[in-house]
Amino acid sequence: MTELLQKLSECVEFGKISLASPFPPQMKGQEGADEITRHLLDQGASPQDILTNGLMPGMERIGVKFRENKVFVPQVLMSAKAMNTAMVHLKPYFLTGEARQKGTFIIGTVEGDLHDIGKNLVSMMVEGNGWKVVDLGVDVKPEKFIEVLKEHPGAFVGLSALLTTTMPSMERTTKAIKEALPEVKVAVGGAPVTREFCDRIGADAYSRDPQGLVEYLNGRLED
Amino acid sequence: MKGLELIRAAMALQETERVPWVPFVGVHGGFLTGVDATTYLCSSALMTAGISKAIELYHPDGIPVIFDLQLEAEVLGCTLKWSAATPPAVISHPLAEGKRLSDLPEFASGKGRIPQVLETTRTLREKYPDLALYGLITGPFTLALHLLGTDIFLKLYESPEEVHELMEFCTGVAGKMAGYLMEAGCDVIALVDPMTSQIDPDSFEEYVAPYATRIFSDIRAAGRLSSFFVCGHAQQNIEVMCGCRPDNISIDENIPLDYVQEKALASGVSFGGNLRLTVVLLMGSADDARQEALACLDHGGKKGFILAPGCDIPMETPPANLEAVSELVRDPYQQEVARTLETSDHRTALLNMNDYGQSDKVIVDIITLDSESCAPCQYMVEAVKRVAPHFEGVVEWREHAIKRMEGVSFMSSLMVKNIPTICIDGKIAFVSKIPPQGQLIQAIQQRINEKLKLKIRSKRSEILIFGETEEVCRELNETVRQASLELGKELRIATITDRARMAAFGITKGPALVTVHYRLKCENNLPSLDVVKEWIKEL
Numbered sequence: 079m080t081e082l083l084q085k086l087s088e089c090v091e092f093g094k095i096s097l098a099s100p101f102p103p104q105m106k107g108q109e110g111a112d113e114i115t116r117h118l119l120d121q122g123a124s125p126q127d128i129l130t131n132g133l134m135p136g137m138e139r140i141g142v143k144f145r146e147n148k149v150f151v152p153q154v155l156m157s158a159k160a161m162n163t164a165m166v167h168l169k170p171y172f173l174t175g176e177a178r179q180k181g182t183f184i185i186g187t188v189e190g191d192l193h194d195i196g197k198n199l200v201s202m203m204v205e206g207n208g209w210k211v212v213d214l215g216v217d218v219k220p221e222k223f224i225e226v227l228k229e230h231p232g233a234f235v236g237l238s239a240l241l242t243t244t245m246p247s248m249e250r251t252t253k254a255i256k257e258a259l260p261e262v263k264v265a266v267g268g269a270p271v272t273r274e275f276c277d278r279i280g281a282d283a284y285s286r287d288p289q290g291l292v293e294y295l296n297g298r299l300e301d
Numbered sequence: 302m303k304g305l306e307l308i309r310a311a312m313a314l315q316e317t318e319r320v321p322w323v324p325f326v327g328v329h330g331g332f333l334t335g336v337d338a339t340t341y342l343c344s345s346a347l348m349t350a351g352i353s354k355a356i357e358l359y360h361p362d363g364i365p366v367i368f369d370l371q372l373e374a375e376v377l378g379c380t381l382k383w384s385a386a387t388p389p390a391v392i393s394h395p396l397a398e399g400k401r402l403s404d405l406p407e408f409a410s411g412k413g414r415i416p417q418v419l420e421t422t423r424t425l426r427e428k429y430p431d432l433a434l435y436g437l438i439t440g441p442f443t444l445a446l447h448l449l450g451t452d453i454f455l456k457l458y459e460s461p462e463e464v465h466e467l468m469e470f471c472t473g474v475a476g477k478m479a480g481y482l483m484e485a486g487c488d489v490i491a492l493v494d495p496m497t498s499q500i501d502p503d504s505f506e507e508y509v510a511p512y513a514t515r516i517f518s519d520i521r522a523a524g525r526l527s528s529f530f531v532c533g534h535a536q537q538n539i540e541v542m543c544g545c546r547p548d549n550i551s552i553d554e555n556i557p558l559d560y561v562q563e564k565a566l567a568s569g570v571s572f573g574g575n576l577r578l579t580v581v582l583l584m585g586s587a588d589d590a591r592q593e594a595l596a597c598l599d600h601g602g603k604k605g606f607i608l609a610p611g612c613d614i615p616m617e618t619p620p621a622n623l624e625a626v627s628e629l630v631r632d633p634y635q636q637e638v639a640r641t642l643e644t645s646d647h648r649t650a651l652l653n654m655n656d657y658g659q660s661d662k663v664i665v666d667i668i669t670l671d672s673e674s675c676a677p678c679q680y681m682v683e684a685v686k687r688v689a690p691h692f693e694g695v696v697e698w699r700e701h702a703i704k705r706m707e708g709v710s711f712m713s714s715l716m717v718k719n720i721p722t723i724c725i726d727g728k729i730a731f732v733s734k735i736p737p738q739g740q741l742i743q744a745i746q747q748r749i750n751e752k753l754k755l756k757i758r759s760k761r762s763e764i765l766i767f768g769e770t771e772e773v774c775r776e777l778n779e780t781v782r783q784a785s786l787e788l789g790k791e792l793r794i795a796t797i798t799d800r801a802r803m804a805a806f807g808i809t810k811g812p813a814l815v816t817v818h819y820r821l822k823c824e825n826n827l828p829s830l831d832v833v834k835e836w837i838k839e840l
């Protein structure tokens with residue numbers, strides 16, 4: 079079983095979705111995340127084990143490679159797709175509570191910003207690391223963030239902005255959330271955002287890459 | 302050399318007399334003329350006015366007609382969301398919504414906002430014949446992403462033929478757009494393909510290089526110049542970009558300029574960039590902008606380098622910051638000043654200047670770059686030198702050249718910002734402009750008068766006469782009054798017969814005399830401990 083889990087993590091790392099998928103060329107003709115997850119479940123592996131020891135290590139490795147500029151957006155998206163294929167089989171167990179995710183992370187681009195590539199990557203990475211992700215999409219008003227945060231007590235929230243012109247909107251959103259729900263931890267990110275800006279607007283966390291956010295979230299879990 | 306010639310020379314990798322400067326003014330043109338981005342980008346008259354204003358303020362060697370990467374996508378049926386302070390954003394991707402390439406509207410010069418862009422180009426061409434006009438086209442990969450959405454990233458692996466077909470289509474659109482812009486009078490066609498920063502070199506070679514190479518080759522065949530603009534983290538792709546044979550590549554702050562220089566020059570391609578848009582141009586000061594421009598100029602060198610911002614200038618960028626860049630790029634002297642200050646920055650200990658200029662003489666300090674090598678500094682020093690003898694030793698002058706550490710710390714201590722500057726007794730008196738002799742004499746004389754007034758006001762003396770009785774004091778009292786009369790000096794004379802007070806002065810028997818001098822040492826400022834100690838020593 080350990081060997082299968084190892085294989086699954088490689089499928090996620092290299093973006094091998096299923097037996098039929100041509101990518102990556104060096105894994106052509108091999109089983110992908112889809113088949114291997116089913117085998118694991120058939121053999122009695124727990125969904126929690128599959129998530130923690132199969133999917134998460136794969137996502138973590140691709141996250142680190144992305145941070146180090148060894149892979150780029152397309153490869154990360156392929157990994158995420160492989161992971162999602164596996165998650166389709168696991169989701170029912172999470173819904174019944176038989177397996178548990180680490181916590182809830184709510185994400186969206188701030189009001190006025192419509193660019194979602196970065197946000198989507200973060201969302202996939204966080205989900206791939208065992209968190210439940212509620213993706214509110216693009217151009218999200220501060221009130222919407224607050225409303226959804228109220229529905230998910232204990233959730234973390236991530237705000238994304240690509241444009242310099244939407245940075246003020248990120249500030250407004252952070253302040254509105256902090257005012258309504260002071261205990262909520264707000265993470266910010268996106269191309270123009272810096273640590274300094276994060277501190278200035280009173281947000282709690284900044285990372286220049288998705289893996290950094292994953293590490294922050296996991297770190298808060300241990301607190 | 303005129304702007305266009307300078308840019309031609311830089312793109313031909315010839316050494317130029319100075320680095321050409323191309324501010325990427327997009328919706329910032331609307332800011333300069335007081336209109337929002339949406340209104341601006343839809344009107345030929347407003348864009349012409351905005352770019353004309355930018356040319357007037359920033360004296361560029363080249364400038365884009367419009368910076369809007371949604372123009373082609375709009376014609377092809379993508380829905381745009383318009384904003385007041387940024388170019389519009391694409392919010393629908395027709396190919397992701399079930400449409401096929403053959404369903405998309407025809408791309409032609411009369412469609413969408415293309416007529417306004419071409420009209421603006423023609424007007425600017427006629428108005429500014431010597432300026433390099435940049436016509437921007439949306440790069441095929443970015444246009445493909447507008448049409449298909451982010452699915453394109455997965456299709457690179459899952460459906461390569463479909464991506465190639467789409468890239469072929471987008472290359473056709475880019476070729477047409479380049480043709481329209483060249484016909485309307487653009488000298489340089491910039492293929493702007495920021496989304497390529499998100500892919501790896503192998504994917505770039507397969508899906509972008511063949512198409513971009515073809516576009517650049519067609520531009521060259523038409524006798525025009527080309528540039529490849531990519532913003533974002535595109536460092537991994539610089540070599541493959543150069544391999545597409547553009548005349549120039551332009552990058553933003555995410556990539557170090559010296560890295561690009563090395564790769565580009567090795568491939569025989571000129572390069573441009575990479576003034577930081579937000580931290581410096583938008584949020585910084587004119588001084589920050591100067592330092593930033595200098596750093597770019599020093600990295601870029603005079604061969605094959607074009608100074609430009611990393612990308613579209615944010616709408617509300619303070620014009621003063623861009624004016625500062627434009628002045629610096631044309632003025633080797635300003636560059637040297639900025640360079641000297643930069644290298645000495647942060648290492649200067651500030652002098653305590655609280656008590657500066659309190660001596661009897663008037664001190665004139667001239668802060669210069671170095672009067673031996675810098676003409677304006679030399680004239681400033683000479684002006685002071687000529688005037689000083691009029692005051693016969695009362696005025697002392699000194700030059701502080703910031704090429705030496707002493708000069709820099711003096712400059713910072715006096716809070717001098719510009720070179721050359723004249724300070725009189727530590728106060729900034731003349732900045733940058735050499736004062737006419739009369740004005741300089743007047744300023745120094747004014748300071749002498751001030752000091753004299755202070756001196757007169759500050760002196761007060763008393764003579765205390767002590768004796769056991771008035772009678773004992775009488776004769777001494779009269780002698781003192783007579784002396785004061787003969788000297789013409791006003792004195793306060795007090796007679797004291799109180800034994801306790803006599804004892805306090807150490808007097809055992811009268812008559813006795815004590816002189817008292819009061820001297821005003823400082824007024825409306827807090828002297829340092831060291832200074833007070835010096836005063837005490839004088840007592």
